[in-house]
Amino acid sequence: MAIYEKNSRWYLKLQIRGKRYHQAIPEATNRRDAEKAETILKAELLQGKYNLIDNKGEKLIDIAFELFKKKGAATRKGWKNDKSTVATLENFFNGKKFKEISPFTVEKYRIFRQGQGLKPASINRDITILSGVFNIAIDERLTDVNPCRGVKPLRVDNYREKFLSVDDEHKLIKACTDYFAYLKPVLTTLLHTGMRKNEVLKMKWTSVDLKKEVFTLYDTKNGKPRKVDMSPTLVKIFEGIKVNSCSEYVFVNPKTGMPYYDIQHALKKLCNRAEVPYLNPHGLRHTSATRMVASGDDLVVVADILGHSDIRITASRYAHPMEANKKRAIHNLEAFSQKKQA
Secondary structure (H helix, E strand, O other), rough: EEEEEOOOOEEEEEEOOOOEEEEEEEOOOOOHHHHHHHHHHHHHOOOOOOOOOOOOOOOOHHHHHEEEEEEEHHOOOOOOHHHHHHHHHHHHHOOOOOOHHHHHHHHHHHHHHHOOOOOOOHHHHHHHHHHHEEEEEEOOOOOOOOOOOOOOOOOOOOOOOOOHHHHHHHHHHHHOOOHHHHHHHHHHHHHHHOOOOHHHHOOOOHHHHOOOOOEEEEEOOOOOEEEEEEEEEEEHHHHHHHHHOOOEEEEEEOOOOOOOOOOOHHHHHOOOOOOOOOHHHHHHHHHHHHHHHOOOOOOOHHHHHOOOOOOHHHHOOOOOOOOOOOHHHHHHHHHHHHHOOO
């Protein structure tokens, strides 16, 4: 076997049972990493992985895509959003045998998507979906290996603070007049509950208990019903909507008689009108979560309100230090030192 570096990328060449392998090792940053990958790859090949036994890997990946689409349409919550991604993956990989798709092939797909201007987070999601296609193929004994596992996710820059200030919130709500009037109760609900966009837009009156002042959400991301309390402001808003409502849904588009499909474009125009930085609907959920954490609310409580099954998700995504809190912490340190000196 041979390992070499070219254009700051490590490659390996080897031959097992008369079959030659020549591929990049994208996760390797030095010779030591490359040698480790070489050892692991050789062991997997000799154990019969990478489709060297039972003629596995001879079939086309097209079969797995069809299975994935059938399963996705029936079980995946975000299938409408995933359909276009699956179509792009099919256009790139269809016609290839499983054994022809290696981590290097997956890397080539990432380069292709980067050339289209896709952001790292979106490309990582593409690879997650492709990995799901291979997992189905493994379950159906079409192949023994998932090449996506050998591809390290692209680094995503999450430094930007994606939450709304109180001043900008007031400007945004004040701008909800005329054409944008329908957004005021929607945005207020998002900010006062931390619900997901679709949980609000598709909400039915069966989920609203004005007497007990609580929402009961049934169609959630994790499939588990959860309760979210109403603020006094929301109680008044929903009582007002209920008076004139003739639909099973709370927020109804008068032109279609159905729930609003999306508010992203309208929200972008509203932000321009209010002269505040654009924040997508999920950013309003992020705002609610960040405010609860910054107010000192227990993370277990926040996680339950948001519908997180794991408290670590809440802590990692929303426990951002706010500038005022950081200054207060520094002042507390100073006060503590002065107290000791006294």
